[in-house]
Each structure stands twice: as structure tokens, then as C-alpha cells.
Amino acid sequence: MLHTFVAYVEDRPGVLTRVASLFRRLNININSLTVGRSERPGLSRLTLVCEASAEAGDRIRASLFKLENVVDVDDIAQAPSVTRELALIKVAATPRNRAQIFDLAEVFRARIVDLTSESLMIEMTGVESKIEGLIEVLREDDGRILEICRSGKMTMRRGHHVSSVVRAMGVVEGESAEEDESVPESAADEAV
Amino acid sequence: MGHKGNAKTKAHDANGNAAGPAANAADANAHLTTPTRLTGSEILWATLVGEGVTDVFGYPGGAILPAYDALRKFPIRHVLVRHEQGAAHMADGYARASGKVGVAIATSGPGATNLVTGIATAMLDSIPIVCITGNVSSKVLGTDAFQEVDITGITLPVTKHNILVNKAEDLAHALRHAFQIARSGRPGPVLVDITKDAQQATAEFDFEAAKPRPYRPHPMLHVDDSGLAQAAELIRNSKRPVILAGHGVMESRAMEQVRTLAERAEIPVGLTLLGLGGFPASHPLSLGMMGMHGEAWVNHAIQEADLLIACGMRFDDRVTGTLSTYATKAKKIHIEVDPAEINKNVKVDVALVGDLREVLEQLLPRISGRDGSAWLKTIEASKGAVAVRDINNLPDSGHLYAAHVMHDLWRMTGGNAVIVTDVGQHQMWEAQYFHHDQPRTLITSGGLGTMGFALPAAIGAKFACPEKEVWVVAGDGGFQMTAAELATIVQEKIKINIAVINNGYLGMVRQWQEFFYERNYEATPLMSPDFVKLADAHGIPGRAVRKRSEVEAAVMAARSATGAYLLNFMVEKEDSVYPMIPAGSALHEMIRRPDHDPLEESAEDK
Numbered sequence: 008m009l010h011t012f013v014a015y016v017e018d019r020p021g022v023l024t025r026v027a028s029l030f031r032r033l034n035i036n037i038n039s040l041t042v043g044r045s046e047r048p049g050l051s052r053l054t055l056v057c058e059a060s061a062e063a064g065d066r067i068r069a070s071l072f073k074l075e076n077v078v079d080v081d082d083i084a085q086a087p088s089v090t091r092e093l094a095l096i097k098v099a100a101t102p103r104n105r106a107q108i109f110d111l112a113e114v115f116r117a118r119i120v121d122l123t124s125e126s127l128m129i130e131m132t133g134v135e136s137k138i139e140g141l142i143e144v145l146r147e148d149d150g151r152i153l154e155i156c157r158s159g160k161m162t163m164r165r166g167h168h169v170s171s172v173v174r175a176m177g178v179v180e181g182e183s184a185e186e187d188e189s190v191p192e193s194a195a196d197e198a199v
Numbered sequence: 200m201g202h203k204g205n206a207k208t209k210a211h212d213a214n215g216n217a218a219g220p221a222a223n224a225a226d227a228n229a230h231l232t233t234p235t236r237l238t239g240s241e242i243l244w245a246t247l248v249g250e251g252v253t254d255v256f257g258y259p260g261g262a263i264l265p266a267y268d269a270l271r272k273f274p275i276r277h278v279l280v281r282h283e284q285g286a287a288h289m290a291d292g293y294a295r296a297s298g299k300v301g302v303a304i305a306t307s308g309p310g311a312t313n314l315v316t317g318i319a320t321a322m323l324d325s326i327p328i329v330c331i332t333g334n335v336s337s338k339v340l341g342t343d344a345f346q347e348v349d350i351t352g353i354t355l356p357v358t359k360h361n362i363l364v365n366k367a368e369d370l371a372h373a374l375r376h377a378f379q380i381a382r383s384g385r386p387g388p389v390l391v392d393i394t395k396d397a398q399q400a401t402a403e404f405d406f407e408a409a410k411p412r413p414y415r416p417h418p419m420l421h422v423d424d425s426g427l428a429q430a431a432e433l434i435r436n437s438k439r440p441v442i443l444a445g446h447g448v449m450e451s452r453a454m455e456q457v458r459t460l461a462e463r464a465e466i467p468v469g470l471t472l473l474g475l476g477g478f479p480a481s482h483p484l485s486l487g488m489m490g491m492h493g494e495a496w497v498n499h500a501i502q503e504a505d506l507l508i509a510c511g512m513r514f515d516d517r518v519t520g521t522l523s524t525y526a527t528k529a530k531k532i533h534i535e536v537d538p539a540e541i542n543k544n545v546k547v548d549v550a551l552v553g554d555l556r557e558v559l560e561q562l563l564p565r566i567s568g569r570d571g572s573a574w575l576k577t578i579e580a581s582k583g584a585v586a587v588r589d590i591n592n593l594p595d596s597g598h599l600y601a602a603h604v605m606h607d608l609w610r611m612t613g614g615n616a617v618i619v620t621d622v623g624q625h626q627m628w629e630a631q632y633f634h635h636d637q638p639r640t641l642i643t644s645g646g647l648g649t650m651g652f653a654l655p656a657a658i659g660a661k662f663a664c665p666e667k668e669v670w671v672v673a674g675d676g677g678f679q680m681t682a683a684e685l686a687t688i689v690q691e692k693i694k695i696n697i698a699v700i701n702n703g704y705l706g707m708v709r710q711w712q713e714f715f716y717e718r719n720y721e722a723t724p725l726m727s728p729d730f731v732k733l734a735d736a737h738g739i740p741g742r743a744v745r746k747r748s749e750v751e752a753a754v755m756a757a758r759s760a761t762g763a764y765l766l767n768f769m770v771e772k773e774d775s776v777y778p779m780i781p782a783g784s785a786l787h788e789m790i791r792r793p794d795h796d797p798l799e800e801s802a803e804d805k
Contacts, residue, residue, distance in 0.1 A: 021351070021363075024355065025355065028355055028356060062542060062546075065419075065538075065541070065542070066539050066541075066542065066543060068419070069419050069537075069538035069539035069541070070539045072538070073359075073417065073537075073539060074360075075360040075380060080418075
């Protein structure tokens with residue numbers, strides 16, 4: 008199954024290597040990894056998505072915690088959460104066929120962020136399937152896509168949790184999500 | 200270096216911040232731990248003194264020279280090794296024998312890479328050591344400077360943690376943090392790599408201020424009432440329980456608690472290789488070693504059990520055999536300090552994740568007396584069929600078997616010696632025939648199975664326990680891997696007895712070739728120097744032993760010699776370790792002792 012781990016790690020040289028090396032040792036491929044500053048000074052927040060057996064989740068989380076520079080680890084599992092990905096897509100477009108792409112972008116709620124006589128760049132944020140959808144449509148015209156740059160997934164639990172609350176709860180799979188179940192997931196979700 | 204600092208050190212004692220011995224050392228050396236301006240090199244040693252370090256094992260070189268230059272000012276004994284692998288093993292042996300943190304030191308580049316095997320050995324067996332390496336100046340880091348190697352990169356997967364220090368002012372904290380990491384939770388090796396300019400620069404040194412943040416236990420430790428109640432319930436209702444005692448029994452000092460559990464609930468105890476000594480071999484409830492070369496009745500008991508209580512062990516593949524057939528009838532309780540070990544190899548029914556001693560202290564009040572006699576009788580009966588060799592009463596056939604040597608060593612030392620083994624057949628024979636009643640009397644490389652471990656680890660053990668009788672038990676193959684450390688023994692004038700179990704083969708590999716590769720003895724016949732002459736070249740006396748009748752006198756000679764002594768036991772060449780579970784087989788599918796085996800079996804001896 009697909010596992011999503013959110014971890015707070017010390018913002019210093021070599022920490023990412025340690026995290027990545029753990030997955031290398033376990034022979035688990037990292038599907039996506041995003042890292043950036045967090046609300047906690049000196050700590051980076053990362054979202055790591057990987058494919059591993061259902062039972063592996065606890066062990067991976069336990070192993071991540073064993074890394075000296077890892078401060079917090081949350082296994083999002085099936086808990087209610089918001090996941091987004093950012094994509095920049097550069098497509099070949101001339102003044103003649105631009106309008107068509109503008110329409111596509113409109114439908115996908117993407118934005119045009121750069122425009123030249125031969126190409127344009129689309130910025131899009133959303134869930135993975137939505138980005139895949141846009142790419143698929145763009146691909147229908149051979150050779151149109153010139154470059155794709157995707158950020159990988161960023162995930163945050165729904166509800167009032169701050170990272171310290173999540174930690175205090177020990178975050179056993181499914182447990183911490185209970186109080187959020189009243190919030191219908193789809194209600195707050197953007198429609199595609 | 201005034202009174203102010205002294206008072207500070209005392210306050211630090213009163214707060215109980217440091218471990219016992221470290222606190223005492225800090226007090227005695229208060230003048231060294233007073234806030235003052237020192238070079239990085241001086242900070243290195245002063246911090247070690249503050250942490251209670253009295254002995255380090257190392258080898259100098261360019262990038263660590265500033266540190267060596269400052270060594271004379273500090274009350275630390277430096278043991279010059281002959282190869283840095285020896286330094287890491289010595290630190291490891293020191294830690295295993297004493298329970299304290301062992302320290303190894305080496306220069307950059309090849310000095311650092313030579314440590315790696317020793318570090319990995321400590322990692323796999325959860326041994327607290329701190330390795331210090333010099334590195335090139337921070338200005339040239341990453342430029343392939345002379346003797347530069349990325350040792351923090353290299354050791355990342357084989358250390359619990361490692362730290363690169365390139366500023367003198369970061370050094371004290373990094374080192375103190377390293378000691379904290381090494382000894383806390385599930386212990387392990389930590390490497391601190393110090394650039395040459397960090398050793399040469401000066402910085403304010405304040406031992407107390409460099410104290411690391413309080414140790415944070417692993418957030419996934421989890422012992423709750425329902426888990427304890429469930430465990431107690433399983434124990435109460437079990438008909439055929441077995442306790443599996445591992446290295447954690449020693450590491451968490453839970454010998455008494457395990458024994459209380461076993462005695463109160465009348466549960467037999469099987470031990471892992473590294474668990475030997477954690478439960479007395481002479482105890483009526485002791486079954487002995489389990490696993491690949493464990494006795495048949497131990498493995499049968501595990502396969503027949505309806506409850507396994509795993510205490511500080513990690514279900515290693517050498518213990519379980521094929522997982523799909525392992526103890527299928529048994530519920531499993533796993534008491535373990537490392538949450539990453541839970542459900543790793545064996546799925547357990549109750550996991551009590553915490554320090555073994557603390558968990559057992561919580562569990563024991565819930566355990567009442569229980570009659571285990573029926574199950575114990577069943578196990579006892581199974582011994583009759585297979586039984587152990589009572590070597591003592593065996594007629595002398597003129598042959599010398601390694602089992603004889605182990606048995607006689609055990610008998611003559613009263614089992615009180617610290618035995619440091621290498622890896623291979625002799626290691627298994629030692630585990631089978633030398634009965635350990637005390638913790639920390641068997642020092643052996645279990646997880647990594649590092650040949651060449653014994654001699655240097657024994658040197659470390661001797662430094663940790665100078666009052667104890669220390670024996671190296673090594674095969675002719677492994678002994679040659681680190682035999683250069685004989686010179687270290689002589690230079691340091693220490694008393695170590697060395698038993699080389701010499702069968703002219705890489706015996707365990709030969710045994711696998713015999714069983715699984717149609718006796719194709721490729722690359723296992725082994726030429727060796729005359730070990731007695733080799734010892735003699737170092738000024739170490741010794742003698743060769745060829746007959747069983749000579750064993751006793753030889754062991755006596757070694758024990759009564761004032762200095763080190765080497766015995767070259769010329770044992771039967773193609774002897775094998777029985778029983779044996781072939782890799783990939785179930786625990787009950789063992790290769791038994793052949794009928795023609797000269798070692799008779801009886802139920803008397805255990």
C-alpha cells in the first residue's frame with residue numbers, strides 16, 4: 008500500500024541523506040519527497056510517500072524515530088488529510104493554438120505563468136489525479152509537452168492538530184482521526 | 200581552574216545528570232572540567248575525562264596528531280593497537296565486559312576506514328562505543344585531500360549516529376551527545392569525526408554547559424495496563440511456555456527479573472548466543488542455547504510451545520530458522536526496547552515496548568505461582584532421547600576434540616573466566632560446552648559474525664576487568680586475521696590466555712561444504728604458522744596440545760603464567776558442530792549428531 012509519512016527533521020547538513028538511506032536499506036523506493044521549512048524554528052517538514060506492505064508502516068515510523076535528527080514522525084495512513092502537489096508544465100504553443108490550452112487550463116483551474124511565442128508554462132496545484140488528468144489531456148497532442156516539473160506530495164492532517172498534538176496522541180493508525188470524522192472529507196475538497 | 204568550576208561540577212553531581220562512574224570521574228578531575236579556554240584537542244580529552252573515560256584504544260596519524268599531542272596532559276591510558284580494526288574491537292570488548300562506553304580513536308582516511316568492521320560489529324550487537332576520527336582541515340573537506348575520506352558517509356548505515364565536528368566550540372557538546380546516544384535506549388556505536396583545524400583552534404570549554412538535552416526515549420515505547428494484563432493472562436493460561444532470553448537481559452540489567460519470572464511461573468528459559476550468561480546455565484530451568492546450533496530439546500521445546508515470552512531478543516534468523524514454520528503453535532509476547540524490532544521477523548500477539556527490566560518490574564506483580572511441572576517433565580524426557588555429551592566421563596580415545604577443550608576450560612576455570620571467542624565452529628562449541636552462569640562472561644560477535652574479533656576484544660575486556668581471568672578462544676583462521684595484536688598485549692604488559700582451536704580448516708565453512716556442497720573443500724584448507732613460535736617471536740610463551748591428556752596441564756600452565764600465554768590446540772580436523780539447522784530449514788529439521796560421533800551422549804550434563 009501507499010504510505011505517507013510526515014516528519015519534522017533538524018534543518019542541517021546530512022539529515023536528508025539519513026532519511027533517504029533508511030529507505031534505501033529497506034529496499035523501499037521513495038515515490039515522492041518534499042522538504043521545506045516548517046512552523047517550528049530550526050526544523051524542516053518533509054512529506055514522504057512510498058510503497059510498502061501494510062505492516063511495514065509501524066516499523067518504518069519506528070526506524071525514522073531512531074534517526075537522531077528526526078524529531079517527529081506521523082504516519083498519515085488513511086487518516087483524513089489534505090494532499091496537494093504543485094506542477095509546472097511547459098508546453099509548445101504558438102499564437103494559433105494557445106487559446107485551446109488556455110481553455111484546458113481554465114477547466115483544470117491551472118494558471119499560465121509564462122508565455123513566449125513558442126511555449127507557455129502552466130502552474131497547477133491539486134491532488135495527484137488532477138495533475139495527472141491535465142498531463143494526460145495535454146499529451147493527447149504529441150510533442151506538445153516540453154517539460155514537467157512536479158513537487159511531489161505535501162500532506163497535512165485535517166482538523167485542529169498541531170504537530171505537537173499529533174505527537175502527544177502517539178498517532179496510532181486511525182486513532183487520531185476520530186474527532187475529525189464528522190467533517191466530511193469531500194465538503195472541503197476542491198472539485199476537479 | 201578555580202573553585203568556581205569545582206562547585207559547578209558538584210552541582211552537576213547532585214543533579215544526578217551523569218551516570219555514576221562518569222559523575223565520580225568528573226568530580227575527581229574537576230580541575231579538567233572547569234570552564235576555561237582550551238584547544239579543541241584538549242577539549243576532546245577533557246570531555247572524555249568528564250565522561251568517565253580512563254582507557255582509549257587507538258592509532259595516531261596526521262589528521263589526529265594535534266589530539267595525540269595533548270594527550271599527555273590528561274589521566275587517560277592510551278593503548279596503541281596494531282591495526283585500527285583492533286581498536287574498534289577493543290573498545291567493543293571493553294564495553295561488553297564492563298557495560299561502560301568503549302572508546303576507539305584513529306586518524307583520517309585509512310585509519311578511519313579500518314575502524315568500519317569493528318563499528319559494524321558493535322552496531323549489529325548493540326554495543327555502546329564512541330569512535331573518534333581525525334579528518335583533514337575543514338577548509339579542504341571534500342577536495343580529496345591527502346588521507347581524506349568521507350567517514351561519516353561511510354559509517355552512516357553502521358552507526359547509531361555520527362557527527363562531523365569542524366569547530367572547536369562544537370566539540371564538547373558533540374562528544375557528550377555521542378556518549379549519551381551510545382549508551383541510551385538500545386545502545387550502539389557513535390562516530391565523531393573531528394577536522395584537524397577544530398583540534399587546533401581554541402574555544403571556551405565548559406563541561407557542564409556542554410551537557411546534551413535530556414535523553415528522549417523513543418516515542419513509540421508503549422507499555423500499558425491492557426498489554427500487561429494480556430501478557431499475564433497468556434502466561435497464566437499457557438501449558439507449554441518458554442522464555443527466550445537475549446542480549447537485552449544484560450543490557451537492561453534484568454537478570455534478576457527474568458529469573459524471578461522463570462521461577463515464579465516455572466517457565467524454562469532458552470537463550471540466544473548473546474544472551475548466554477543472562478540466565479545461569481546451571482539453573483534447573485535453563486535449557487541452554489537455541490537456534491541453528493542449539494540443542495535439540497531447546498528447539499523442540501520452542502516448536503512445541505504454546506507461548507513464547509521473548510525478553511530482549513530480536514528473533515534473528517539464526518534463532519528462528521524458517522519463519523513460516525517457526526513456533527506456529529505459540530502465542531508470542533515480545534518485550535523489547537526497540538520499537539522497530541516489533542513484528543519485524545515474527546508477528547507477536549502482545550508487544551511490551553520498553554526497557555526490559557522496567558517492563559518486567561511492572562509485569563511481575565501480575566504473575567502468580569504456576570505449576571509448570573508437566574511441561575518441564577516433557578522437556579526433560581526429550582533430553583533423554585538426544586541428550587548432551589558428558590565429555591567428562593568419556594574415555595580418552597587419543598583424539599583431541601574442541602569440545603574437550605571447551606569443557607575442560609569451563610571445568611578448570613570454574614566457569615568464572617571471561618571467554619572472548621572469535622567466529623566459527625569453536626564459537627559454537629564454546630557456547631555449547633562452556634556453561635556461563637554470570638552475565639558478561641561470554642564476549643562474542645553474534646550479529647555480524649566478525650572473524651578476527653576475539654584477540655582484540657579480549658584485550659579490551661582485560662582493560663575493563665583487569666582482575667578477571669580472560670581467555671581468547673579463536674580458530675586458526677580468525678586468529679590470523681588480527682594476530683598482530685599479540686604485540687599490543689606485550690607492549691601493554693597484560694595477562695591474557697589464548698587458546699587457538701586449530702583444525703587446519705576454516706572449519707565452519709568446511710562444515711557447510713561437507714553438508715551442502717558435496718564436500719568440495721574449496722579454499723578452506725588453511726596453512727598456518729606455528730602459533731607457538733609466533734607467540735614466542737612476541738615474547739609470549741606457549742605450547743601445542745595434541746592429546747586430551749595434555750589439556751589439563753596446558754591450561755594450568757597458561758593460568759599460572761604471569762604474562763600472556765598461548766595454547767595451540769591441534770584438534771580433530773574434520774569435526775562438525777551438531778546439531779545444526781540448515782539455513783532455510785525449520786527449527787525441528789536439524790541435522791543430528793551422527794551415530795559414529797565419538798562424543799557419547801547422556802542426559803547428565805547440561
